[in-house]
Amino acid sequence: MQTEKDFFEFLDRIAVNTWPAETSSMVDHWLVRASQGITKRANSVFAVGPYPREDNWLSRVEQFYHSHGLPAIFHISHASPEQLDLLLQDQGYELDTPCLMMTADSSFVAAKALTYMQKKYLTSLSVDVHISETLTPEWLDAFLHLEKYPEERRSFYQGLCDRMPSPKAFISLKEGGQIVALGTAIVEGTWAGFVNVIVHEEHRGKGYGYAILHAMTTWSMTQGAAQQYLQVISNNTPAVSLYGNLGYQTKYGYHYRVKYDLTALVSS
Template sequence: MEALSMQTEYDFFEYLDRVAANTWPAESNTMVDQWLIRASKGITKRANSVFAIGSFPRDDNWLSHVEQFYHSHGLPAIFHVSSASPDQLDNLLQDQGYELDTPCYMMTANSQQVASYTEERIKKQYPSALDLELEITQSVTKEWLDAFLFLEQYPEERRSFYQGLSDRMPATKAFVTLKDHGQIVALGTVIVEGEWAGFVNVIVHEEHRGKGYGYAILHAMTAWSITKGATQQYLQVIATNVPAVTLYEKLGYQVKYGYHYRVKYDLAELVSS
């Protein structure tokens, strides 16, 4: 009975990992057996890492193939290691000189619960957030992307990646914007696949934090996703981002499992041998 429970839990981790991976499609992909090798000119670890989910590749030289691929792209070799990865993978990569990087949580919640919690919190504590102007588009707009790059303080060179990323996302998606007297104060992206809604690129203007706008943008994204059939939702958050984790927990989110990256920067010796 315990083995069955563990397998069922693993199956859930693998399923949700695959759904979440669809929200961040890379510019180019190749396969080593069932593992997906992603590359996007080095912008974000998620889009430039091996999606190492499921059993090890049957090819014994899989690690060499991965490292050759990333070296040929001028990138470090990065592995996405989660609770759905093979048990021995993390130790194997550590032994091969791969550094631990960016521990993250996968958090999930019931959509109706989040909708209720956010609405209640806004009405009781942040009624002015009810006056914000809401805009929802099915494709990314220049205004949305301009604001996103500005709020994240990303350089203009990243525009083409995020434009392409937005275009490659699954079809049922929305780019959500909140404005206060014409100024964008919060935004986010929501993608729905089946019963699951995934939230990415959620950000509140630094000068407008503490006004309940975080609750407002999450409520707007949740409400939209429910109209598209989502009953559950998930988001991925860096484990050390305590304020964000605390906010999500207040809304009913729970940490389901964790993942991190393993990174190796020096691939020169392998390629020259």
Template sequence: MLTNVNSFEKLDLIAANTWPAEQCAAVEHWLLRASQGITKRANSVLAIGSYPKATDWLARVEQFYHNQGLPAIFHVSDASPAQLDDHLMAQGYEMDTPCLMMTADCSSVAQIALERLSNQYPSSLLLDVEVSPTVTKEWLDAFLLLENYPEARRSFYQDLSERMPTSKGFVLLKDQGQIVALGTAIVEGEWAGFVNVIVHEDHRGKGLGYAILHALTAWSILQGATQQYLQVIATNVPAVTLYEKLGYQTQYGYHYRVKYDLTALVSS
């Protein structure tokens, strides 16, 4: 388990690379991200490390997001400065979306997933696994459908996928030609990060969670990864339970602080 702030900072930075924003600005070493307001990860301040030296850092952050027509959002984790959360709360920022950063050893996950599939869901071993180094229309069509996202989000996820660093793999699981699960793996050094992992709702309870995690892990190992991580909403009990069964451990939590009304700043 990671035990120090430096490790938290490193993992937060690696995870941020897997979800690059359309536009970025900086207040010293803090990264301000904006992407049409779609997803908090791509529209928030990556507030890690020490506070900026500039005393007007909060005003500069709020002005940036007002100019984008967006609420001001901070990503607050164990890598953030002490008392940042309390300070933002005192300034009217609301807590939103508590999440967990979970990590595991790649070889252990691959072994556990394969054992569970072999013992409990042997038919899942017959699924076809397809991996593309770039996002395909088939993958994106399936992702929007399975997530029940509107067509208007296509361009955001298309562009996001293209901005993701290499090595990256867009994984599909198919049962007789039908897509039943999918996900994305991004490998940076020893770490593999998994995002956009979803199982078709008509095929849940069949071990496909183990199957897609095994496929993502196996591909990542081939790219040189030895460790892997996931970011998951803390209240998503089925997902957290699945990951814990695969050997994942929670390293730390994070959440967002959101301020919707920035008009007072602009009028002052």
């Protein structure tokens, strides 16, 4: 019988597939990821399941990140080994970026999102939905602009989106020819994962958050996704509230442990 921790591990394992790193290595069964230091998800140890069998697993992890000129980062969730968080804290790792894993029933989200859209007078006549199963230059241009990311990040996100498994869709909403919201949906089995969800800051509060979630959900349902999940920084109150209104529930939290100073490895 599946336990609660089994379910947490299952969700973590499908979620990790939505954010594939540029470079990775294995320390026993733990995935160690590096991607130019851009995003913690793509530059951290996926510490799920039991501890590695090698006694020197921590040294191997730190050597990996030191060789890439990066801090050592661990993804810590309820599917991680017991006491790992305290062990890393004792080794000088700082707690960073508490996040939530939230899930919902797809048909419920679709219905609730449509209701909120109607309250905001958003219809198919006022919003154009664009769906592409491959990354387009227009989508990536808009994503970098809305996130206010520098041009230097273009190659990372281009590669990340190319590596994402299929079926996937890059979805955007346009009003008056301008992209006002966008997101990426990735389906694995009966689950859809949503990433890169953002609404133009000048158009927030107008219902576009509900509209982009509706578009992502309905596309995912055509791919067989009956359930969906997303990961959100816990102090992002507007986003957490939006997801809660659509029926999302927090299943568990996760965070990172970061060790920035690996200079001791140079002299060891």
